[in-house]
Structure formats: structure tokens, C-alpha cells
Amino acid sequence: MRIITGSARGCRLKTPKGQDTRPTADRVKESLFNILGSLVAGRHVLDIFAGTGNLGLEALSRGASKAVFVDQATAPLIRENAIHTKFLPASEIHGGDVFASLARLAAAHRSFDLVFCDPPYHKGLWQRALQVFDTTELLAHDGILVVEHGADESELPPLSGLVCVENRRYGHTTQLSFFQWRSYVEEDDA
Template sequence: MRIITGSARGTRLKAPAGDGTRPTADRTREAIFSMLGARVYDARVLDLFAGTGALALEALSRGAAHAVLVDAATHAILAENARRTKLAAQSDIRRGDVYGQVAALARDGRTFDLVFADPPYAHGDNARVLAALDAGALLAADGLLVLEQGAGEEIIERSGSLSLVRERRYGAARICFYAQEVQE
């Protein structure tokens, strides 16, 4: 696994041993960033269930301004990968429960232009992630949530103010894009 393009292009990322973490495949990541296009530039990024940090670090490599990476189990690997890519200064790496960190970020009044969430497949976290982000108002008004889930999992069309705007399947993964509904 490597950073695809940008300032850290070609940098190999360290992955945790075992099968407890399921990194987003390079091909899937490339497709995600192709769909995001210029939206990444200067973005404030939140990466939940960050694992290796590949999504946030790819965004930073492509010109995002800052990223918060959250994972309960991979703090040391996230720090190592941020150093390897020379993106540590733009990375705020947080260890702990994702939902506790989401609540803390909400209390601090933080908002993000891009939120990546890659919870464990088939554990029922998709609805909980959507609800937590909506309740915390962490997604900026014109922000986008990119949720990776198993291809066979139910697609959630709407959760609070968040609505599905696009979805694509890549092998065993389904990528769902959510945005806030426009209030009239």
C-alpha cells in the first residue's frame, strides 16, 4: 500500500500485522480521489477508523490543509506513516474510541470539509457513524462524508440532515458519499 500522488507520491505505508485492519485498496482510493477532484485542496479532513491513515494521508499529499486521524488501535502506525510521508505537521493523530473523539471534536466546535469513515464491515457501525456526525454537526455546510462499507451491507439513504448523494461498488467494498441537505 502506498500514497498514489501528490507530495508523498510512492511512499509505502506501514500496515498492522494480522487481519484486524482492512486498508482501503489502492484502486478504490484512487477512484475515491478521482471523484473528489479539486474538493481535496485546502480541505480540513477527518479520518475515522483511520487504520493505516491512507485516506487522510492521501488527502494531505494532494493538498488538504490539515487532517485529524482517529483510531483506537493503530496510533503508533498512524504516527509512523505520518512521519514516512513527511505529513506529520499537518496531522493530528488521536487514539481512542471513535465516538468519544467525535463528541470531543463537536464540543470544540470543529467542522470538516471531508470526513472519511471506514468502520469494520458488518458490525452495524454505519448508522452509528452517520448519527454521530450529524449530531455533532462536524460536516461543514458544503462538506462531504465518504463512508466505506461492505458491498452486501444495507445502504442508508438518509440520517438526520445527511443524505446519500452517490455510491459506487469496488469489489467487496461500497463507497457511499453523503452531504448535508440544503435547508430552504
Template sequence: MRIITGTARGCRLKTPKGETTRPTADRIKESLFNILGRRVEEAHVLDLFAGTGALGLEALSRGASSALFVDERTASLIEENAVKARLFDRAEIVRGDALRVLRRLGTLERSFDLIFCDPPYRRGLWEKALSSVDREGLLSPDGCMIVEHGTEEEELPTLENLHCVREETYGRTTRLRFFSRNVQEVKP
């Protein structure tokens, strides 16, 4: 696992031992950032269920202004990776349950230009996080939320403010869905 491009290009990220964390594959990450294009520059990023921090760190490497990383188990690993990539100065790391943190961020009236949500598959977590972001108004008006989940997880929760504007499937296991407050396709 590495940072693909930008100021930290080629930096290898440390991954946790065991199989409790499933990092986004480099080819999926590269495709994702190609879709996002220049939207990453100067963006305020929220990386939920951050794991290694790879998505948020990639965004910082590509010019995002800041990234808030949320993970209950891997906060120290994210910090280590952010320091190694020399991106720690723009990183905020929170150790906590992502769904509780989302409620707290809503209370604080925070908003983000890009939100990455990559929880463990088949646990209903992406649906709950998506509903919470929708309810709490955490996505900026021109922002984009990207959810990674299993291909067999078809049903979308009922949303009031967010709309699915794009879907990409990778192999037999992974789907990315892009959500926006405006009904328009995500373009670079």
C-alpha cells in the same frame, strides 16, 4: 499500500500485522480521490477508524490543509506513516474510540470539509458514526463525508442533515457512499 499522488507520491505505508485492519485497496482509493478532485485542496480532513492513515495521508499529499486521524489501536502506526511521508506537520492523531471522539469534537464545535469513515465491516459502526456526524454537525456546509462499507450493508440510518448523494460499488465486497448537507451530486 502506497500514497498514489501529490507531495508524498509513491511513499509506501506500513500496515499492521494480522487481519484486524483492512486497508482501502489502492484502486478504490484512486477512484475515490478522482471523484473528489479539487475538493481535497485546502480541506480540513477527519479520518475515522483511520487504520494505516492511508486516506487522510493521501488527502494531505494532495494538498489538504490538515487531517485529524482517529483510531483506537493504530495511532502509533499512523504517526510512523505520517513521519515517513513527511506529512506529520499537518497531522493530528488521536488514540481513542471513534464514536466517543465524535461526541467530543461536537462539544468543541469542530467541523471538517472531508470526513472519511472506513470501519470494520458488518459491525454497525459506519451507521453509528454517520448518525453521530449528522447529529453533532461535524460536516462543513459544503463538505463531503465518504463512508466505506460492505455491499450487503444496505440500510441507511435516519438522518436529519446529511443526504446520500452518490454511491459506488467495487467488486462484490465494497461500497462507497458520499454524504453532503446539500442534495447534489459530488462533483470534482
């Protein structure tokens, strides 16, 4: 696994040893960042269920200003990868439960322009995370929440503010769903 482009292009990231991990494939990551394009530069990023820090570090390499990483099992590994890519000064790394961390970030009135949510598939975690974002102000008004989930996981939880603005499938295993605030999408359409 490597950083695809930007200031850390080609840097290889360390991956957890002995864990059954499913990092975002380079082709899916490249497609994701092609879709986002110029929407990455200067943004505050939140990468939850961050694993290696792959998505947040790629965003930093492409010009994001700051990234907050949250993962219970791999916080030390994310720190190593942030040091290796020279993005530690722009990184804030949280270990511990993702949902407890989200509650703390919301209580501190933190807001993010770009959120990556890449939890283990088939555990209901992405749906639960969507509901957290739908009921807090963690996602900025013009922000984008990107969820990576299984190709066979399409049932959305009840949402009052967020809407899916785009969905892409990658083979028989993965899909990316992009969410924004309904109020922002309606403003943009007017």
C-alpha cells in the same frame, strides 16, 4: 499500500502486524480521489477508523491543509506513517474510542470539510457514525462525508440532515457512499 499521487507519491505505508485489517484497496482509493478531484486541496480532513492513515495521508499528499486521524488501535502506526510521508506537522492523531473522540471534537466546535469513515464491515459502525454526523456540526455546511462499507451493507439509518448524493460499488466486497447536508444540496440545485 502506498500514496498514489501528490507530494508523497509512491511512499509505502506501514501496516499493522498480525491484525485482521482491511485497508482500502489502491483501485478503490484511486477512484475515490478521482471522484473528489479538486475538492481535496486546502480542506480540513477527518479520517475516522483510520487504520494506517491511508485516506487522510493521501488527502494531505493531494493538498489538504490538515488531517485529524482517529483510531483506537493504530494511533502509533498512523504517527509513523505521518512521519514517513513528512505530514506529521499537518496531522493530529487521536487514539481511543472513535465515538468518544467524535463527541470531544463536536464539543470543541470542530468542523471538517472532508470526512473519511472506513470502519470494519458488518458491525453497524458506519451507520452509527452517520447518525453522529447527522446530529452534530462536525461536517462543514459544504462538506463531504465518504463512507466505505460492505457491498451487502446498504441499509441507511434514519437521517434528518444528511443525504446520500452518490454511491459506487467495487466488485462484490466494497461500496463507497458520499453524503452531504440536504440544505447544501438543495441550495446547490437552486
